[in-house]
Amino acid sequence: MGENLKIACGVFGAINFDGNPIFPYVYWGLRAQNHRGHQSHGFLTYNNGKFYLHRSLDLVPRIKASAIQEWFGRLPGHVGIGNVRYTTSGRSDEKSLLKDTQPVVASKDGIKVAVSFNGNIVNALQLEKEIRKESPEFSWECDANIICQKFLLELTKSKDLASAAKACMQEIDGAFSVAGITKDGQFFAFKDSHGIRPLCAGHSEKERIYAFSSETVGLDINGFCRDFEVGPGEFVVASEKGFERERLVKERKAFCAFEFAYFARPDSFFDGKYVYEIREEFGRNLVRENPDIVKDADIVISLPETADDAAFGVHEESGLRWERATRRHRYVTERAFILLNKERYTIIDKKINILASKVREKRVIVTDDSIVRGDTTKIAIEKMRKMGAKKVYMFVTFPRIIGPCFYGIDMATYSQLIGSRHTPEEIAKIIGADAVCYQSIEGFVKATGFRRDELCMGCLTGEYPTPLAQKIADTMRKRFLEGYEETGRLYEMAELLEELSGKTD
Ligand code: SF4
Known part of the structure; x- marks a missing residue:
């Protein structure tokens, strides 16, 4: 159950060449994408050579009518970027989270840049060493600082935004979708050479506004038209003439497959398809791939609600009744939990209510987006059994x-x-299910409309698109199966990275 999983960040940025304040657009662009990160949020605007920054913990706040003018005053200017973040690098205590909140700013030799980024850097420790050679005072807690500093150093050398972006694409192992502003007010975006995380571009038809957003929902909420998905290894600048695009590095595209199953909002649009359409097809596939189970079932339900669309697909293809037997406690958000020690074992109760009469004496197909640890799914199944589900x-x-x-x-x-x-x-035995039926990789790929070689499926196949990630995965998989204990996130294990870089350099 993807409930326990978090994504790194959501990005939004926009420029208004008619000169009107940009803050409201950035605000709504982030509100629409708060599902991509809820630990912290931040806004940065540019006005007359100065950056204005507001960063804070938690969800993007509601702004009362009485406070709107104050916000406009705090974040003036016609160009801005914003970020919602969940940590996948660095520490998670409150002080660190606040420190790591994006956007981040870096300056050197009279050049200044601000960036908002979504992704994760695998060779961060190696890059840190290189950066320190040129900027000994450099310290970092999160990947955003690394990418901002790396981009800045390259910019001080080349004085050219595209060249600086190209160096990042060539030397950073990882995923990064970036929107940024320079101290001259230039507004740009770029992606890693594989285009692992989403970032799209759009514009307003009412004013001369151009925007970048992790998902299309950030454009939709502002009433903007969708123009294009920034390509792998592509650098884009927004000018008065519109977007100027340049492909700087050519590698295979490797868009994250998990975006389709869990992270992206169902009403987001990727390469000609809404995510909800893809998820419906996932459900239809599961029926076609498991005819015997379907024959032995009475109803289909979804748990959690990210699997609603797939449940509808199961219902459509099989004719089984789709029971809306699980309901979310709507205003309970994870940050509002007051939990005792056994946190994982209470999450289901805090978030979801199951309608017992709908599952009693029934053989139930439960659609789920993913199984990660399995413990949350186990609790959900225990709960279903307690309520009388037969299978x-x-x-x-x-x-x-x-x-x-x-x-x-x-x-x-x-x-x-x-x-x-x-x-x-x-x-199935461990979590107490009568069967666990995963969608096949072939069926999954076909439903997305992407070619298999256009997707990252590293976590499914063990084949990762970037070299250092592949090396870490190969080394640690072997050691893990031999009983080695992992001490933290693999890409943050300094000794391991040292050992692997020694092998390759
Ligand atoms: S490894 Fe899995 S979750 Fe990570 S980017 Fe690739 S497909 Fe997505």
């Missing part, structure tokens, strides 16, 4: 996760993944 079959839209993610999803070790050491049959 519980899990239909899981994301194929079995066997390895960690290095690119901005908070599953960074083998030991936290039930699928890294157990077959679907074993997983």
Whole structure:
């Protein structure tokens, strides 16, 4: 159940060449994307050569009518960027979270840049050493500082935004979708050479506004037109003439497959398809791939609500009744939990209510977006059984996760993944299901409309698009199976990284 998983960040930025304040657009762009990060948020605007920054913990706040003018005063200017963040690097105590909140700013030799970024850097420790050679005072807690500083150093050398972006694409191992502003007010965006995380561009038809957003919902909420998805290795500048695009580095595209199953909002649009359409097809696929189970079932339900669209697909293809037997406690958000020690074992109760009469004496297909640790799914199944379900079959839209993610999803070790050491049959036994049916990788890929070689599926196949991630994964998988204990996120294990870089340099 993807409930426990968090993504690194959501990005939004916009420029208004008619000169009107940009803050409201950045604000709504982030509000629409708060699902991508809820630990902290930040806004940065540019006005007459100065940056104005507001950063804070928690969700993007509601702004009372009486406070609007104050916000406009605090964040003036016609160009701005913003970020919502969940940490997949660095520490998670309050002080660190506040320090790591984006956007971040860096300056050197009279050049200044601000960036907002979504992704994760795998060779951060190596880059830190290189940066320190030129900027000994440099210290960092999160990846955003690394990318900002790296970009700045390259910019001080080349004085050219595209060249600085190209150096980042060539030397940073990882995923990064970046929107940035220079101290001259230039507004730009770029992506890593594989285009792992989303970032799209759009414009307003009423004013001369151009925007970048992690997901299209950030454009939709502002009434902007969708123009294009920034491509892998692409650098884009917004000018008065519109967007100027340049492909700087050519590598294979490797868009994160997990965005389709869990992270992206269902009303987001990727390459000609809404995510909800793709998820419906996931449900239809699961029916086609598991005819015997479907014959043995009475109803289909979804748990959690990110699997609603797949449940509808199961219902459509199989004719089984879709019971809306689970309801979310709507105003309970994770940050509002007051929990005792056994946090994981109470999350389901705090978030979801199950309508007992709908599952009693029924053979139930439960659609789920993913199984990560398996413990939350186990509790959900226990709960269904307590309420009288006769059989519980899990239909899981994301194929079995066997390895960690290095690119901005908070599953960074083998030991936290039930699928890294157990077959679907074993997983069914452990979590108490009558069967666990994962969608096939082939079915998943086909439903997305992408080609298989255009997707990152590292956590499903063990084949990662970037070299250092691949090396860490290969080394640690072997050690994990031999009983080695992982001490933290694999890409933050300094000794391991030292050892691997020694092998390759
Ligand atoms: S490893 Fe998995 S979660 Fe991470 S970017 Fe690739 S597909 Fe997405």
